[in-house]
Amino acid sequence: xxxxxxxxxxxxxxxxxxxxxxxxxxxxTAKIFGFREIATPIFEETELFIMRSGPNIxxxxxxxxxxxxxxxxxxxxxxxxxxxxxxxxxSNEPRPLKLFYFGQCFRYERPQSGRYREFFQFGAELIGNxxxxxxxxxxxxxASMIGALGLNExxxxxxxVGVLRALLADAGVPSERSAEVLQKLDKKLYxxxxxxxxxxxxxxxxxxxxxxxxETVGGxxxxxxxSEDAGSYLRELVDMLAAMNVNDVEIDLGVVRGLDxxxxxxxxxxxxxxxxxxxxCGGGSYSLSELFGGEKVFSTGFAIGFDRILLAMEKExxxxxxxxxDAYVVPVSDDVRTDAAKIVSMLRGAGISADIDIMRRKxxxxxxxxxxxxxxxxxIVGRNELNENSVTVRDMGTGDQKxxxxxxxxxxxx
Numbered sequence: 001x002x003x004x005x006x007x008x009x010x011x012x013x014x015x016x017x018x019x020x021x022x023x024x025x026x027x028x029t030a031k032i033f034g035f036r037e038i039a040t041p042i043f044e045e046t047e048l049f050i051m052r053s054g055p056n057i058x059x060x061x062x063x064x065x066x067x068x069x070x071x072x073x074x075x076x077x078x079x080x081x082x083x084x085x086x087x088x089x090x091s092n093e094p095r096p097l098k099l100f101y102f103g104q105c106f107r108y109e110r111p112q113s114g115r116y117r118e119f120f121q122f123g124a125e126l127i128g129n130x131x132x133x134x135x136x137x138x139x140x141x142x143a144s145m146i147g148a149l150g151l152n153e154x155x156x157x158x159x160x161v162g163v164l165r166a167l168l169a170d171a172g173v174p175s176e177r178s179a180e181v182l183q184k185l186d187k188k189l190y191x192x193x194x195x196x197x198x199x200x201x202x203x204x205x206x207x208x209x210x211x212x213x214x215e216t217v218g219g220x221x222x223x224x225x226x227s228e229d230a231g232s233y234l235r236e237l238v239d240m241l242a243a244m245n246v247n248d249v250e251i252d253l254g255v256v257r258g259l260d261x262x263x264x265x266x267x268x269x270x271x272x273x274x275x276x277x278x279x280x281c282g283g284g285s286y287s288l289s290e291l292f293g294g295e296k297v298f299s300t301g302f303a304i305g306f307d308r309i310l311l312a313m314e315k316e317x318x319x320x321x322x323x324x325x326d327a328y329v330v331p332v333s334d335d336v337r338t339d340a341a342k343i344v345s346m347l348r349g350a351g352i353s354a355d356i357d358i359m360r361r362k363x364x365x366x367x368x369x370x371x372x373x374x375x376x377x378x379x380i381v382g383r384n385e386l387n388e389n390s391v392t393v394r395d396m397g398t399g400d401q402k403x404x405x406x407x408x409x410x411x412x413x414x
Contacts, residue, residue, distance in 0.1 A: 324374020
């Protein structure tokens with residue numbers, strides 16, 4: 001038997017209904033904030049991702065030659081494609097541009113709980129200006145999305161990439177190597193970071209001081225430990241978030257995201273129910289468009305790991321109950337099957353979700369199937385009732401049933 005490829009999944013009808021339901025919540029929340037949906041190709045030129053992340057990204061992505069000998073890659077994330085799209089077709093649009101997206105991404109990595117080779121991201125980008133209002137708008141949207149899904153336990157942590165960049169520069173880390181160090185600090189890989197510091201002749205005491213800063217978490221009092229520029233900016237941002245009713249945030253100077261293009265504020269959201277791999281959302285302010293041939297534009301964005309947040313909701317014990325159909329039409333005998341087909345067609349034409357027994361089951365088994373598909377009502381079509389232009393309607397929840405005239409049938413469901 002052929003299985004689906006490692007790191008991918010099949011989504012059966014119940015799971016797809018669940019996923020579409022929660023997708024719709026995210027889309028609706030984004031639209032409430034004035035964001036508009038976009039879509040980009042699932043594959044792009046490989047160079048797009050090399051320009052964004054460097055040549056080492058080739059070890060982590062699905063890259064190949066197409067039949068035209070072009071270097072193509074399945075997208076590993078969506079920020080670079082969105083900014084490429086902005087440069088190609090939206091750079092002259094009035095700003096801010098408030099965009100959101102949902103789609104598949106692909107990374108060649110070891111599958112684990114909540115992490116797959118084919119995964120789904122829901123994200124947003126606010127293209128326009130580097131100020132506290134833009135950053136607050138993005139964080140507030142992310143918080144509203146997580147809250148709207150119904151996740152109970154989560155934490156939003158805010159940092160500023162400029163804090164550690166300044167510390168690394170003061171310590172003597174060359175600018176071209178800062179991203180390498182930040183990636184280790186972002187993942188709290190202190191032993192590996194210490195080796196890097198040693199290769200740059202940076203004393204252990206200086207390294208320890210930097211490690212201590214990355215462990216600093218708290219409220220506004222934490223901001224007294226950092227530079228005046230970063231501190232005043234984060235104070236303004238926290239005040240703006242409070243005005244937008246986003247209060248449960250932490251200042252975490254260890255949130256650095258580890259990517260070169262982040263320019264200021266960075267943030268993450270985590271769900272404790274997921275254990276060690278608890279991050280469900282990440283983002284920050286950045287400048288990326290100039291890499292792709294456009295003018296320098298400051299943006300703020302984030303991506304929610306859709307698979308991981310659904311897993312977190314499961315860990316919290318949340319149950320999803322599908323809607324089912326409004327009506328399940330059951331023909332009692334062979335001589336009324338055509339009439340039953342007309343009735344189900346009438347219901348569907350009136351905008352009522354309806355199914356019909358097409359397996360020619362006996363009455364008891366047909367009613368069992370009506371229950372299995374989650375029907376609210378069973379419409380039982382018998383010859384005697386049809387002679388009176390009526391059918392029997394059974395409430396599948398209570399078991400109560402009554403005769404209903406065909407002319408009045410649709411009104412019951414509406």
